[in-house]
Amino acid sequence: MIALILKRLVATAFVMAFVAFFVFGLLHLAPGDPAAVIAGDIATKEDIERIRATLGLDLPFHTQFLNWLGAIMQGDLGTSIFSGRPVSELILQRVEPTLALTTTTILLSVVVAIPLGIAAAWRAGSWIDRTMMGFAVLGFSVPVFVFAYLLIMVFAAQLKLVPVMGYVSPFKDLGGFLRAIALPTVALGVTYVALIARITRASMLEAINQDYIRTAHAKGLGIVPILFRHALRNASVPIVTTVGIGIALLIGGVVVTESVFAIPGLGRLTADSILRRDYPIVQGVILIFSGIYVLINLTIDIIYILVDPRIRY
Amino acid sequence: MDQQRLIDVRDLRVQFPVEGGVVKAVDGVSWHIDRGETLAIVGESGSGKSVSALSLLRLTELGGGRIVSGEIEFRRKSGAVVDMVQQPLPVLRDIRGNEISMIFQEPMTSLNPVFTIGFQIVEAIRLHQGKSRREADELALEMLNLVRMPEAEKRLDEYPHQLSGGMRQRAMIAMSLACRPALLIADEPTTALDVTIQAQILDLIKTLQREIGMAVLFITHDMGVVAEMADRVVVMYRGEKVEEGPVEEIFHAPQHPYTKALLDAVPRLGAMRGQPLPMKFPNLEYGRDASEPATAAKPAADAAPRPADAGPLLEVDGLVTRFPVGGGLLGKPKAAIHAVENISFSLGVGETLALVGESGCGKSTTARTILRLQEPTRGRVVFGGRDITKLGRGAMESVRRQMQMIFQDPFASLNPRLSVADLIGEPLRIHNLASGKALQDRVADLLRRVGLGPEHARRYPHEFSGGQRQRICIARALALNPNLIVADEAVSALDVSIQAQIVNLMLDLQAEFGISYLFVSHDLAVVERISHRVAVMYLGQIVELGPRAAVFEDPRHPYTRKLMSAVPVADPRQRRTDLRLMTDEIPSPLKPWGFEPETLPLEEVSPGHFVMPH
CATH class of the missing domain: 1.10.3720.10 (MetI-like)
Structure with a gap:
């Protein structure tokens, strides 16, 4: 019985990992650039690049994903791009x-x-x-x-x-x-x-x-x-x-x-x-x-x- | 009431309300049981025998039944005589499971699947005996030992699904005897069990009856069991008692025509001694439904003398079927159930080969593998000179027209939402063989062949009795003019008189169309009637194969002998007196993955009679 419950737990972990990957990937595929939104209408191209670098959005996809996953493991869901407050809060x-x-x-x-x-x-x-x-x-x-x-x-x-x-x-x-x-x-x-x-x-x-x-x-x-x-x-x-x-x-x-x-x-x-x-x-x-x-x-x-x-x- | 009298039932009437009236399930029946005595109530389905038994504990009320009149006087342990019909629920509950206990037909469904065996026995003990948890635990173990449960201590913590059918019935008996009742009601307690297990349970009940000194009310349809168990017999027919008497008189000087007909319809092992060919049952006239045809009326063609020179229709060569167990998506299976293990036989045109054995011996899997409803692990099936094991989907479909199947449960194998015409016509439509008027005519013709009328075509399965439904199943199987019909326990669920009629019908059809039957059954007496040759299966292998007369009159393999000796003889004078309290069960067919059993070739002991060396 214990073995069966453990089996279910392992399966659950897999499901969660898949969900995490899916969530992360889906939003990156969506059109629109968050850096541009934050910078506003009058920002220059350099401003946008700077914001992007600060947020880590210029890194390759898999690095971004791993960074994000690592943070989640520590209970850190990141910071709101818009308000700057912690997401978990x-x-x-x-x-x-x-x-x-x-x-x-x-x-x-x-x-x-x-x-x-x-x-x-x-x-x-x-x-x-x-x-x-x-x-x-x-x-x-x-x-x-x-x-x-x-x-x-x-x-x-x-x-x-x-x-x-x-x-x-x-x-x-x-x-x-x-x-x-x-x-x-x-x-x-x-x-x-x-x-x-x-x-x-x-x-x-x-x-x-x-x-x-x-x-x-x-x-x-x-x-x-x-x-x-x-x-x-x-x-x-x-x-x-x-x-x-x-x-x-x-x-x-x-x-x-x-x-x-x-x-x-x-x-x-x-x-x-x-x-x-x-x-x-x-x-x-x-x-x-x-x-x-x-x-x-x-x-x-x-x-x-x-x-x-x-x-x- | 006489001091020796334990229970006295007088003029009992039990009715069930139905739409627009009542069903008189029990209609003015009287009988009694003395202390320590065994009374058997015998009858076919709908005779009211089970309802009478349930009425003693007023359990009929659960199913909506009402005791409309009569008395059921019962002498309690205290000596007081009470009328069960008048008692309030608290008194009834005090008697139930304590002074009168009951065991039922289906040991699997009668035990609660979500509680351990120990829990269920302890519950009964604590309810009536006010014992502490520990004392009750001890008594439960003692009871399991009393019913000769193998590894009793371990069973206390097991659940019903972990036990075999025989062990479940032992657990059920342990539970019902825990309070040492004065009367045990046994409602078809061995009907769902294999014959060797049945023999064990019957011996056990007899022994315990002596040890505890209780009376037994035995409800059964099986005359063999009656002859084995009863002191006195009550024969019931359609809610009424037609005859009552000591067991010897009932069997050797039956008075009522129904009793006589019932005894005639009982397939008796050994009744075919000296008869090489299959033979129909005689005297099936009494109490037929008006709609049931008089198959016995035409004694013509008792059996098809098998065309001697016709080549085999079906040849099975080294057939193996295993079911992998365990292992995940990628992992290798941990074990395999060896259902069919290297089986070879042949079946001629117009011949009946019976596959007999107990549950789990692989007889049904063999049948299903031959039709490729289950893919074989290896081996060959040659049908009509053609190896069908490797055929593709389309080719197999056309071969299947030639081979049809009839199943055990005529209730479950007919779709309740289709009319009889649709059910029988379906194979014809699937294979595009008939439509419109031609289809209608063919259906009407098939119905006539199986003894029903064309007017039945527009009705639905629930409007028919069990025997009629099995006739419909046979008509459906006949629709495509098959060469081979595989009958998987086709008559096992039917009452003896209906069973005899269906066997007769199958013999008539064989004589008329030259059909070959592969007759899968656990019932040796029926097999003896219907088959030309017999194959006895044990643990997936054929241990004995030969002409029916040779196998039945001169069984060579110890398992065949054991099987035959376990069948209760429908004659109280031949009652077994040596109660062998065996508890052995068939070993598990579950083997480690990759295990290859040693299979010995069969040896021929007389022409056509093969036995596995043992």
Whole structure:
């Protein structure tokens, strides 16, 4: 089992190396000269050459790549060409709210959805099941912004339980963070609760109809150990996969949403940097995102190995 | 209730709601079991035998079944007599796995794949006996030793998929006996196992029954197993009890016509003594579906006397098939499964050669390699005088028209979304041999040949019974007028009466069209009926090959003998009394990469009868 996990880790390292090379190469192939952009419209040819030399952009491609890779290994993602501030600092500033919201949303979804899905599967066809699945359809079909405004109207504007908007870092004020994050979490989470509950139901329904569940009944086990011990563990592979995909979608989706609504988050940072040809930031952001995705996949793989002995061939 | 009585079932009725009505799975059945007694309930699929068994523990409710009336009185360990039908769930749970235990047909799917064997046994012990973790661990090991599990200590930490089928069933038995139940319900416990393993498990159950002093309710369709195990027998047919009596009477003086028909349909090893040619089953009339054809009605052409001078249709020469195991993208494989190891035989026109052996012996791989559904590692397959092992895709396609295959599971091998007409017509359309009206006529003709009607063409597979589906599979195989049909366990999944009908149909078709069959099977009694010649396979090799009569009446290889002696005899008077508690299993065919086994040439012991030196 350890060997299998090590194998996965090595594979992950290869994937990351490939991603790094790809990110670096792609941006260099893109048209446009960052040195010219920084120098501005009135700069002379010599000015541009000087800037290029300072930034190391005149070196051969492979030297640039190796220098960059070496720096990354030490946690240095480079300096923004445009603002002159370290890339890691810029990203960190913007990444905290994004990751915080993703985490709370996924936690809420899992805690709510899995018991709901199990209950629906256990009583398939009953009113519990039908109510659950009706809710799931609603969760899929009501757009997040509609639901979000409804929540704000009720809980923030009328009941005044939580602030209407804004973000508070959990490291500064945990209570404030929880109040601020509650509505966005619920608004974003509804879709994922619906998704995960549906998958849990389908997967549990399959497990419940297996022979070993009949054996568990014949042993004299009660319904709780049968559902949560015998069935859930067998049903867990698709559920874990869905949760993983959910996390990836959430992070990716946040970038797009931010760009569209001009929210100064990580997404906005990326879009601005692309327009300014601020290579180091773009590289840093893509690298961080790829890293998170690869990490999620690695975690899912390892969970598979832990829950299902048959995968540990 | 009589002091000796353990369980008394009276007028039990179990129904399953279906669209627009109910299915009466069990319809007013009564029987009883005394302490330490073995009752066998025997019947074919749909007879209600399994539902009766599940009803004792009220497990039918899991599948939506409802006990609508009747009593199931059970004497508990405390001496109290309770009616299981009326008990609330907590009482039932206290009895389940503790006073009444159950083992099931499929040992693979009946054990939870994500927990170790040890965990699953310990769980049952701790649930009912309030033992500490350590005491339970000790008892689990003791139970595994009791069921003669090889290397018991190691097995505690293993998962079900790491165990062979026989060992899984041993683990299942260990789990169900851990609380020393008064009654063990065994629902087809050996049906999915090889005969030699079956013999081991049956011996084990008998021994443990004596050691623990429990009663056994044995559910089976196999009359051989009934004769081997039961004290008394209940025969069920379509939800009703048609006959009940001591095992001797049921076998030697059956009263009800269904019991008689059932006994007649049982293929009995040795029934063909002195008969050189294949022979049809007699008396298959009782209880046929109205739509099932009366194959037995025309006793003509019992068997095709094989044309003596016809050359071989198929010659297999030194065939080897191995599956590499391990090794990555670039690395060399670490090992190989030696599925087929240097096999040679020939098959004549209009002849049936049976490949028999236990699971993992390579018989199915041999069949698949001959059709090149699996590429051989080396060796030659000559079909109709032409070496087909090196043929390209196109040429192979035209050869495949001549060779068709029928599979074990008629449910899985028919696409549920295609109509019967599409299924049977597909080979014809693929090879551009017929279309439009001509295709329709051909399909109707094929349906008639296999005993179905043209009106069946527009229906879908789920509308047919298992036997009818296998007929559809045969019609599909016949569509291209093949010379060779490879039947891979083609009748193994069917009830005995249906099995007999399909065997008869295959014999009729052989007589009519001169088809050659390569009949792959683990069932020696069926093989004895249908084949001209027999090849016994063990660990990828043919250990004995010869005319059927010679191999069955004078088996020379020790493995052939072992195989034959393991088949339960459908006669309680010939019951084996020496319980040999064997635990030996077939060795692994997994060998290090590059390993070349020594293969000895077969020796001829009598004309056409070859045996591997041993």
